[in-house]
Amino acid sequence: MRPALALRMGQSLAMTPALQQAIRMLQLSTLDLQQEIQQALDSNMMLERTDELDSAADDTPEPAADDTKANDDAIPDDLPVDADWNDIYDGGSHRSREADEAWYEYRQANLHKKTSLREHLAWQADLAGFSESEADIAAHLIDAVDDRGYLADWPTVEARLQELDHDGDAITSVLGTVQRFDPAGVCARSLSECLHIQLDGLNAGPVVDLAKLIADEHLDALARNDMRALSRALRQPVDVITESADLIRSLQPHPGADFTDHEAEYVAPEVFVTKKNGRWSVSLNPDITPKLRINTEYLGLVKRADQSEDQQCMKQHLQEARYFLNSLKSRNETLLRVAQCIIEQQRAFLEYGEEAMKPLVLRDVAEQLGVHESTVSRATSSKYMHTPRGLFELKYFFSSHVSTVEGGQCSATAIQAMIRRMIKEEPPEKPLSDSRIAKLLLEDGIQVARRTVAKYREAMDLPPSHERRRMV
The missing domain is CATH 1.10.10.60 (Homeodomain-like)
Structure with missing residues (x-):
């Protein structure tokens, strides 16, 4: 076959960089969007936040001429080499006392490292007056405690201590001492022992004694809430059994839970749903998306008919800034349209609750808005809506x-x-x-x-x- 040149016409779909950026920003969550905006502000000279500029303009005081002169006169021209600046000039802080106190409370609440369970037990072991051998046993026991506060693999721990030539009676004695440490029930080898240790710390009485017996031998019946079986096995009235069972339920089955770091996950809604004049409407959360604009000073420099390297850099940043602002605007508009469509379909849920929820799939919203299902999926991924009935993820409103x-x-x-x-x-x-x-x-x-x-x-x-x- 002889090679030849031919001309053909066809159509193909190509995704421009601006379209790719718009699609990527649409599926970003609130936190990821804020990081994306901050990264764009740091890397693009043409972008700036209008809210920061407005607040800075309002808060900046005009210095008085007399104050400036007084400060200049108060500082001598020639200072000794070993002079202390604080002895010559007391400039004071720009932060108010209320701001300093608020910052201190913030650091105490958020930057303080929480003591771990093992550190808490080791501190108590240092005060227990152990001998050198007993302190080594206590150290091994504390190191073997898991995050729940249990000695989960007690046979292995006991065998390891015996390999280190520790006497069995000494191991039992130190274990009993450590089990009396705070929190109550720590270093237990089973759930029954954990509950028994906590009951030992209470005042003795018929209810406590019966609770110990239930914790030692009848936890399965208690888990089934079978009070009649417990009454027959222990030969006690049902009301007495119930009182002891309620006491056991008030105990902590995981003593180490209070020492586990629980990081709170805060969710910021993308849209708010309100009812005005009998009509449900949605609005964007203004706190999660800062107001951006193109820097007017740099924009004025770009208008110069100059082809220098600096001009090329500013023109490129200007084009990227416009793409970014258009993508952000498109994201907000698409999110509002999708949220409004969901509210119109699920109006009965807002009025009457979950039992009035209507079946809804992505295809229904896509057909009504004239977009692809993937666009609706991206717009509802990891985004939340605040309604009078609570905070819900947008995907919650879709169901078969x-x-x-x-x-x-x-x-x-x-x-x-x-x-x-x-x-x-x-x-x-x-x-x-x-x-x-x-x-x-x-x-x-x-x-x-x-x-x-x-x-x-x-x-x-x-x-x-x-x-x-x-x-x-």
Whole structure:
């Protein structure tokens, strides 16, 4: 075949850098968007925040001429080499006393390192008056404590101490001492021992003694809430058993939980939902997105007819700044449109609650807005909406549907709310089984299988009926 040149016409879709940036910014969460904006401000000379400029202009005082002159006269021209600046000039701080106190409280609340469980136990061991051998045993025991406060692998720890030529009686003695440390129940080898140690610290009495017996031998029956079985096994009235069981439930099964760092995760809503004049409307959260604009001074320099290297750099930054602002504007507009469409579809939820939730999928919103499903998916990913009923992720409003007896559709979220309500209102001595819940839903016109009820119940972390039964 002889080589030849040919001309063909065709169409193809190419993603420009501006389109790629707009798509990427649309799927960013609140925190990622703030980081992206801050990175753009740091790297692009053409971008600036209008809110900072306005506040700086309002807060900047005009210095008085007399004050400036007085300060200049107060500082001598020639200072000794060993002079202390504070002896010559007391400039004072620009921060007010209230600001300093607020900063100190902030550092104390947020920058203070929390003492770990092992450090807390080691501090108490130093004050226990152990001998050198006992201190070595205590150090090994404390090092073996897990984050829950338990000696989870006690056989291995005991074997290791015996390899170090520590006597068994000494190990038992030191273990008993460490188990009396704070927090109560620490260094226990099992849940029963942990509860027993905590009960030993309470005033002795019939209720406490009975609670110890339950913790040692009948925890399984207590977990099933079978008070009648406990009453038969211990030969005690049900009311006495119930009092001891309530005492056990008030104890801490994980003594080390208070020493575990719990980092709070704060969620900032992207949009707010309010009702005005009988109509639900959405608005963007102004606190999460700072107001940006192009620097007018640098923009005036770019207008010069100059092709120098500095001019090329500023022109490139100007183009990138315009792309960034357009992408940010497009993100906000798309997010508002998607949120408004969701609110219009789920108006019954805002009025009446979860049981009034309607089935909704991404395709429904995409068809109504005239966009692709992937655009709706990006707009609802990791974004939250603040409503009068609480804070919800945008994806929460999307759910599959279940057919009703009359041929209609019911949202899976609404069915889960109904199941939660039924379980909450059930008698504790005779909880509803999954089959019974399915029959009750069928009476309401919702046809679901027993396994579907079980799936929804497990998704809500609700135990089965035999675990919810409480014999009284």
